[in-house]
Amino acid sequence: MPTTVTAERTVTEMSSTIAHPNTAGHTHGESAGAKSRPYGLIAEFDTPGALMHAAERVKSEGFRYWDACTPFPVHGLDKAMGIKRTILPVIVFFAGAGGTTAAFVLQAFTNSTNWSTHAPDWLPMLDVTGYPFLISGKPLLSLPAFIPVMFELTILFAALTTVFGMFLMNGLPQLYHPLFASRRFARVTNDRFFIVVEARDPKFLRGKTEAFLKSLNPIAVEAIDE
């Protein structure tokens, strides 16, 4: 296994804020003094298999604020990390239903009624009146004729909710993140796999956690500052 060899080598490359790896039992906290607060530790792996193995260990160790970062979704990693299924589909369903309703109301109001709404003066756009007109003897309120637009708006609302909902639930856009400070971490969008354990995790003890991450056979372990 080449990975263990490189792990030894990269100890010296590690950020200066890390205590020496062999001083186990080093307690949580403010070793570096003037330096900024620690964000956490990252461990680098070079195959999805190694990462998966590591993720299972981190999970069983009982960490809460940790993550695995990968260049592409790794099959089975969600399960290995114990990620709860997202409720995004439920939100999308209601957004889609909202689209169907909105389309029906829009069409029925504008084409089938002559109702007026009277909005306050500061909302002139809402002061609207329906415009029913007879064409080719078609009924004014004609559900079959309204179905295509109802379908399209269902899809439109659902798709917009899917994309915006997904990014917002992920906390994106977030143009700055402590991890971006690491040159090593830049390879996460290329070909490397990372385990990130955050310092705010109750079980995080720098020396101990670092020793634990090293025991997972990573290529390297690096400390990240906030």
Place this chain on the structure above:
Amino acid sequence: MTSLPANTRIVDNTSEQPGDRAPLVLNMERFGQVTTTVCRVNEMKGAPLAWYVAFAASLGLLGLLGFCVLYLIFTGVGVWGLNNPVMWAFDITNFVFWVGIGHAGTLISAILFLFRQKWRTGINRFAEAMTIFAVICAGLFPGIHVGRVWFAYWLFPIPNQMEMWPQFRSPLLWDVFAVSTYFTVSLLFWYTGLVPDLATLRDRAKGRIQQIGYGLFALGWRGSNRHWHRYERAYLILAALSTPLVLSVHSVVSFDFATSQLPGWHTTIFPPYFVAGAIFSGFAMVVTLAVPAREMFGLKDIITLRHLDNMNKIILVTGTMVGYAYSMEFFIAWYSGAMYEKFAFLNRAFGQYWWAYLLMVSCNVITPQLFWFKAIRTSIPLMFVLSLVVNIGMWFERYVIIVSSLANDFLPSSWDKYVPTWVDVGTMLGAFGLFFTLFLLFCRFLPMIAMAEVKAIMPAADPHAGAHADHGHGGKDGH
């Protein structure tokens, strides 16, 4: 590790042994190789000479489009060859043609995704880009053919001081909703797929402008698996939404014709027939674009011969479906016993536009049958020529349907002949300029291949592959 002898490059991966999947990414085993191959296109100092030549030609045509459109707006629709029975001709032909081209992109990104067709990953990004640019071209034509272009916003239900609303019981308005929804959803789908790859470009960028530009659009993506989890759900939902959407779009386009009373338009076969034709022409356009692009940018190991072979098979299938629709239209015209219907179809094949009909049948039904032969399906020059033939044939299909039906309707006294003017022809060619300008800019500045998706289908992406197969999960490979 490697089983490949040195200097052996796999080129043909079109044959597959039972139980042994043919590789979809050739001559690469490491993820980094995919990144380098794809990003090289965006990172090289200057584009290949062919790119500059193509870009100059496209810009020229784009200029022609701008000129023709401005000339039309400042003069009036009289500059087109339209006349009283033929009030739709090149404009709507181009509209239907371009909307149709878009359909292949969505089919590849959504329908093939739902069917777990892993080969789609090599071609989906630029096929989706093609969709978006094609829909932009399509959207231009209804906008400019309304005559008084400054009233084009009447298409949308915008509250206004006239207290008027669009007519929702008209298929033309359904079209507005279908095409604008299609554009929006395609753009969202494309952008969602782009985010992780933009992050790759951001992390590799050397220059400040690239770092900021790619960085902004990458939204701060950092590959977190908690993000990937929602991302994959969202991607699946988008695919599930796009699948009925793409089938609905060309169906709604066909309603523009099918709900009218005009013989030759008033047929129930139109929705499925239009969708099949759209996918047919769209795949032909994907081949037309993929063949030079993989050559120009060195992407032959990712857009492999197998991808092209598969696309040619789809062209063969959909071309045959289109051929079936052509013959079924004739059968129904005879079987219905409707005099006008019978006349419309005889007139289509033997009337004043017989040459266009002949061109359409030979390009769309007869020539694609050559794809039954593997030698032709896997020959780069032949497939390129055939894809162009299909593009031409499908343009003429819309021309034949629209113009021949309008020119000779119920009453012989109202018949006329449509002849395009130079403005018609210029606008049609100009739309190709717009399309190729956008496409070439895309190739240069955005990742043409969905890198994250391609990496995920490589054998090395399987967490149970190789050295770690022994840690207890080796038998649970669920995909």
